Amino acid sequence: MPLGFRKNLRDSRSAASDRRAAETGGAPDRSVVLGEVEELGIGMFWATDAEGNLSFLSSRALADLGAGAEDLIGKPLIRVFNDIDAEAGGPTQRSLAFKLKARSKLDEQIVALTDARGSTRWWRLNGRPLLDAEGNFRGYRGSAVDISAQYAYETQVARQSQVDELTGLANRRKLNERLSAMLAAFRVSQRSCALMMLDLDRFKQVNDTMGHPAGDELLKQVATRLQSIVKDAGEVGRLGGDEFQVLLPDMDDRGTLGELANRIVQSISQPYQINGRRAIIGTSVGIAIAPYDGLEADELTRAADMALYSAKETRGGTFCFFTSELRDAASKTALLGERLRDAVDKGELKLAYQPLVDPVTNEVKCFEALLRWHDEEEGDISPAQFIPVAENDDLIIRIGEAALRQACIDALAWPETIRVAVNVSAKQFVRPGYRKAVAAALQASGLPPQRLELEITESVFVGDLETVDAIFRDLKKLGVRLALDDFGTGYSSLGYLKHGHFNKIKIDQSFVRGCTENGDINPAIIAAIVALAKALGMETVAEGVEAMDELALVKERGADLVQGYIFSKPITQEQVLAQFAEGAGLFRPSGPPRHRAERITIFRKVGLIHEDHYYDVILRNLSKTGARITGLAGVPVGTDVVLDLGHGQLVVSRVANATENSQGLKFETPLIADGSGGFMTRHRISPYSLAEAGIPLAALGPGAFPLAKWREANKSVPKFVQLELSAPGS
Numbered sequence: 003m004p005l006g007f008r009k010n011l012r013d014s015r016s017a018a019s020d021r022r023a024a025e026t027g028g029a030p031d032r033s034v035v036l037g038e039v040e041e042l043g044i045g046m047f048w049a050t051d052a053e054g055n056l057s058f059l060s061s062r063a064l065a066d067l068g069a070g071a072e073d074l075i076g077k078p079l080i081r082v083f084n085d086i087d088a089e090a091g092g093p094t095q096r097s098l099a100f101k102l103k104a105r106s107k108l109d110e111q112i113v114a115l116t117d118a119r120g121s122t123r124w125w126r127l128n129g130r131p132l133l134d135a136e137g138n139f140r141g142y143r144g145s146a147v148d149i150s151a152q153y154a155y156e157t158q159v160a161r162q163s164q165v166d167e168l169t170g171l172a173n174r175r176k177l178n179e180r181l182s183a184m185l186a187a188f189r190v191s192q193r194s195c196a197l198m199m200l201d202l203d204r205f206k207q208v209n210d211t212m213g214h215p216a217g218d219e220l221l222k223q224v225a226t227r228l229q230s231i232v233k234d235a236g237e238v239g240r241l242g243g244d245e246f247q248v249l250l251p252d253m254d255d256r257g258t259l260g261e262l263a264n265r266i267v268q269s270i271s272q273p274y275q276i277n278g279r280r281a282i283i284g285t286s287v288g289i290a291i292a293p294y295d296g297l298e299a300d301e302l303t304r305a306a307d308m309a310l311y312s313a314k315e316t317r318g319g320t321f322c323f324f325t326s327e328l329r330d331a332a333s334k335t336a337l338l339g340e341r342l343r344d345a346v347d348k349g350e351l352k353l354a355y356q357p358l359v360d361p362v363t364n365e366v367k368c369f370e371a372l373l374r375w376h377d378e379e380e381g382d383i384s385p386a387q388f389i390p391v392a393e394n395d396d397l398i399i400r401i402g403e404a405a406l407r408q409a410c411i412d413a414l415a416w417p418e419t420i421r422v423a424v425n426v427s428a429k430q431f432v433r434p435g436y437r438k439a440v441a442a443a444l445q446a447s448g449l450p451p452q453r454l455e456l457e458i459t460e461s462v463f464v465g466d467l468e469t470v471d472a473i474f475r476d477l478k479k480l481g482v483r484l485a486l487d488d489f490g491t492g493y494s495s496l497g498y499l500k501h502g503h504f505n506k507i508k509i510d511q512s513f514v515r516g517c518t519e520n521g522d523i524n525p526a527i528i529a530a531i532v533a534l535a536k537a538l539g540m541e542t543v544a545e546g547v548e549a550m551d552e553l554a555l556v557k558e559r560g561a562d563l564v565q566g567y568i569f570s571k572p573i574t575q576e577q578v579l580a581q582f583a584e585g586a587g588l589f590r591p592s593g594p595p596r597h598r599a600e601r602i603t604i605f606r607k608v609g610l611i612h613e614d615h616y617y618d619v620i621l622r623n624l625s626k627t628g629a630r631i632t633g634l635a636g637v638p639v640g641t642d643v644v645l646d647l648g649h650g651q652l653v654v655s656r657v658a659n660a661t662e663n664s665q666g667l668k669f670e671t672p673l674i675a676d677g678s679g680g681f682m683t684r685h686r687i688s689p690y691s692l693a694e695a696g697i698p699l700a701a702l703g704p705g706a707f708p709l710a711k712w713r714e715a716n717k718s719v720p721k722f723v724q725l726e727l728s729a730p731g732s
């Protein structure tokens with residue numbers, strides 16, 4: 003057959019080559035020359051027909067590939083190169099297919115194919131589309147050189163040292179080298195550099211249920227998404243497993259970094275398509291910035307790691323900046339875990355119930371069961387704090403199932419029309435025995451299933467969605483109701499709402515709080531969620547309503563139920579029963595007329611600089627735009643001061659209002675959210691500028707800024723009266 007083809011080739015040769023042949027005159031037969039070229043090892047030849055099927059391989063090529071190579075003739079060219087290891091050939095294949103389709107010429111295209119012995123050969127192809135006199139495409143004609151030996155060696159060397167095999171990103175070694183080199187250079191030029199550490203949430207679940215090849219594919223897609231967000235602002239790498247890292251030179255603006263981290267979290271949480279199946283994962287991000295949080299690579303890496311740990315612990319699907327408080331957080335968590343285990347053994351966890359009220363009639367329709375833990379030493383510990391700790395091990399199963407059983411028993415004592423809602427941790431939900439536990443709780447209490455509502459957060463929609471779907475179907479068969487909690491905070495994909503699993507959506511507090519402020523887009527979001535829910539036949543609940551104006555707004559936007567302090571804080575079962583004993587289950591709204599800008603109430607010792615004196619003051623509360631302090635007497639309105647929030651966070655402020663010994667400060671530039679409910683400054687004073695003032699860099703602990711030293715050096719006369727500071731909280 004190859005011979006027959008040679009004849010075709012001659013017949014269809016182009017006019018141009020005809021001319022050239024005539025010019026050289028009495029030259030030897032072309033096929034002979036080609037044969038000689040091949041023999042000398044200079045190249046091999048190939049051709050396709052107009053359909054893109056391989057129609058010719060020169061004899062050297064056939065010999066090279068070994069027995070059975072003739073079978074390749076007639077196969078689509080793209081298939082000839084398809085029988086290779088997808089990982090090694092992936093990118094090349096794709097661009098080859100693209101070029102063939104576009105009929106563009108092939109320039110030094112590297113492809114791989116499998117020889118008769120099953121080993122991969124690497125060829126470098128050159129080729130051109132052949133057009134006949136009418137301009138019709140007749141196929142490709144081209145040459146090839148076997149570069150296997152050289153290629154395998156080069157790629158191996160390159161990859162082993164620098165590149166992560168699976169994703170093609172920088173590997174751990176390269177990242178470490180880059181980070182060390184960058185920090186050393188930046189120290190000289192006093193530049194900053196941010197390090198983001200990423201860990202995927204629930205990747206293991208995808209790997210376990212869908213298989214490792216699916217897991218690999220997922221990692222590749224994650225790598226692509228990361229790169230498309232970071233672009234050339236930094237370098238993305240994979241440390242191994244489901245851990246990624248981003249190195250961002252000349253970045254110390256925590257506002258910008260937070261936005262970038264947020265975009266990364268959002269993008270990674272969008273659904274993935276893997277071999278026709280859908281999967282959703284999330285990611286947590288920890289951020290540390292040199293020189294503030296560390297000067298050396300290992301120091302900075304540890305700081306970013308701690309921030310990551312904290313982000314994961316908060317709830318996953320979020321980011322966190324390093325702060326020095328995080329350093330001892332890990333040991334605190336371990337301690338809390340021990341205490342919690344103890345409390346569970348002793349039955350110290352109790353349930354409180356918060357009403358969900360119809361805002362039109364003020365009638366209660368449902369109570370949400372919320373765990374309460376009072377520790378002798380620590381006082382009340384919030385479930386937002388201990389649930390994540392319980393989720394670290396199987397304690398959450400015990401706690402969750404006990405809460406479920408108790409809630410069913412308590413609800414049976416309420417009027418028949420009142421439902422009970424129980425929170426379910428994602429970890430509890432995906433556990434194989436969960437359906438049984440629900441059935442058992444219903445059975446033991448005698449509560450009709452339609453009176454039980456399970457509150458699930460969006461975080462269950464990660465991992466293998468088919469498995470999650472099956473759990474939903476099982477639960478629905480039991481007859482219980484399902485509510486989607488904290489809607490809008492996590493993965494926020496509307497896709498899973500369409501499956502019709504849910505009877506109810508709970509709009510997260512963050513949309514409600516402050517929604518009455520001018521220019522806020524949250525009212526529009528609330529209205530959209532309500533409309534969507536109505537269209538899909540679901541009930542809506544507005545969570546966390548505190549002020550009368552918020553109540554009016556959510557009512558007007560059509561929320562079916564309201565849950566919040568405006569109607570009632572969580573109350574005990576005794577109080578619930580007393581309420582019903584009095585007659586109707588009515589809750590009247592009462593609360594402040596208007597929402598007030600969110601303030602975090604804190605009692606923290608901070609510094610205040612006025613002229614050249616440093617005062618100690620107590621921070622009473624802090625918002626984005628201002629703070630209230632106590633501890634100084636007689637500071638007039640309009641005084642310009644600098645608030646020292648610690649760790650190099652200086653805030654230029656002005657006294658906006660004042661009483662005898664407390665002042666309201668207005669900040670020149672607003673603070674930014676720190677990703678975990680607090681505020682921080684965008685920038686910090688750089689250790690470099692302190693170094694210039696004579697404090698050696700190496701003497702600085704990460705995040706420690708010895709303004710105290712500055713104080714000592716500046717023994718100045720105070721203008722204001724420093725009051726004795728009482729213990730926090732008094």
Ligand code: C2E
Nearest residue numbers: 372373384385386389405425426427546547548565566567
């Ligand atoms: P969640 O399910 O979103 O519960 C609502 C939370 O908002 C409760 O906090 C409630 O006290 C609070 N809240 C309600 N109205 C207002 C308001 O008007 N203003 C403000 N500021 N807060 C309001 P809580 O009790 O601290 O619970 C926190 C979270 O802990 C819950 O959020 C839930 O995710 C989790 N949790 C509580 N109990 C359980 C449980 O038994 N199992 C599981 N897995 N998680 C639980």
Ligand code: MG
Nearest residue numbers: 370425457487
């Ligand atoms: Mg809830």
Ligand code: MG
Nearest residue numbers: 487488508545
């Ligand atoms: Mg909620």
